Amino acid sequence: MQSLRVDNVRKNFGTTKVLRGISLDISKTEFVALLGPSGCGKTTLLRIIAGLERQDAGSVDIAGRCVDDLGPAERDIALVFQSYALYPHLTVAQNIAVPLVMRRLSAVQRLPGLSRLSGYARTQRRDIARDVAQIAESMEIGHLLDRKPGQLSGGQKQRVAVARALVRKPSILLMDEPLSNLDAKLRVQMRQEIVGMHRRHGATTVYVTHDQTEAMTMADRIAVILNGELQQIGTPAEIYKQPASIDVAEFVGSPKINILPCTLNTHGLTLLGTAHAGTAGLAGASAAFIGIRPEHVTVDVEGEGPTVRCKIASLEYLGSEALIQARVGDSGEEICLRTDIDVFERAKQSDTLKVRFSARNMLLFGQDRRRIDWSAAQGTA
């Protein structure tokens, strides 16, 4: 069932086009990561979905209802801010209770001391306290309820912010780089906790991040946004293995994919000025660039795919594996390969290397930088 629909949303700030027509369809209980470099408009899109910012064109539907004219409170969303945005003057329990108090009690009933007079306000207050305790328990912050945000660590603030967002059981949970203020170790731990929390609560989640590892490890689907445009949306594996364009291929994956200009047509493959015969499997395809990920550049003697001789430029030892930067011939193109330690040890002894681009894993891109789906084409050929 569809839960959030963003239809051709545009936004300019002055003359800068921040969002250039973004469309997204997210189904219920799905966890979607918006991935893009900083400044690409992720936060702006999230703020538009939340109703904190008004789009210049396009529309947003939540649970099948157009929400363009509704304020943030009426959209049944919750937002976890990058800075957590906890109320500094309220205790943790009060912070988490705010969304409930605002919805379940009227302005008069919220007056301090009124619950002593009104039975209704009293029961409401009791229910709120129960709900707060429950969510606090599930986020493991039950023991912090009486503290003020100033007395919490970064990870604890993070949990409080998530608890405040979830306590009301919103139909959509929006998170804006919630882990970017945490240290590396805590980030890994919180990553798993947020995924676990999502599994338990099942709220449709839109998770903004510039960190591809977060997107890859947490999301059901990733929406890659570059320069205010949605480049591709798909599962982490699709994004990695079948990137829609050179830009997506280069943005996702670390170290960066190798992109080399080539000529591929019915006459065969010319790569880095050398014609390669016997490039079986590429028959029938045509392309202007090939892309090959560092782990698919091998030193295997056997196998399919073009081989080139290159000069080793630098070696990086990473423990379980190693990275080798090499310069190809005299064209000056650099390629990166990820190898195991054996190859690394051998490479240290010499200064040239013969590498093979695994044909099966080679990505082809056209002149327009978009990927060419040659395996499908090949199937029919």
Place this chain on the structure above:
Amino acid sequence: MAARRRQLAHLRSFTILTLGAVIMLAPYVVMLSTSLKSQEQLFAATFQLIPSPLHWKENFSRALLEVPLGRFMLNGVVVCAGILVVQVLTAVPCAYVLAKIDFRGRETLFAIVLAALLIPHQVTAIPVYVVLASGNLLDTFLALIAPFSTSAFAIFLFRQFFRGIPDDLVNAARVDGMSEWTIVWRVIMPLAYPAITAFSIFSIVAHWNDLFWPMVVVTTPEMSTPPLGVLFFRDQESGGSQGALMAGTVIITAPLILAFLFAQKKFIDGLTMTGLKG
């Protein structure tokens, strides 16, 4: 050598600060000293800081008994509290809008507020007086309070302070279901506490000590604020008893001095947070 030079620098700034303090405090000291003197001691050939014998009993009892000083002080409290409460209630929402809500013309509005800072209230005294007089409101608390119900300075000070409150906090409140009014009272006000304290001192000092406006709109001792009341006292005695007059001024300035000593740290914190302090 370096330590020596540092000591010298310390000594220099200490001297300058002391000099400044002496100049600022001298009138108060003379006031205190005068309040202890009889008429003869006051006009004695040599100046004595601490006279002997002390005449403080006569002076202070006259100040307290001959004019309704208690009444003046009570009026002062009502007027200052009234002005402060109304100023805070009007300035906080204005400052919030200028600091946190984006709309066309916001900068122009803020420029107008800044311009209003430059207009002394004496300039508008006559029109305001005419309005109050035509409404038969002279000699009332309303006449003393209403003209100061908004303060450009408060709006300016609070706006600077609110700009330091993260936008995300306000956005979080909006997502949590608060209206803009609720945000002002439930989120902004509690956080603005240091700025409000700092402003309170400015406002209270200004209006407690104000002589000009009470002189314009008050004609009876019953409505007099402390400085004006002390003047009534002088009129009664046709200037013949400076000792008692100064005893009166000692009494009416004492609450301010005590309040400042009490709130000094908060006051300076508040100024620091608004970025007004150098």
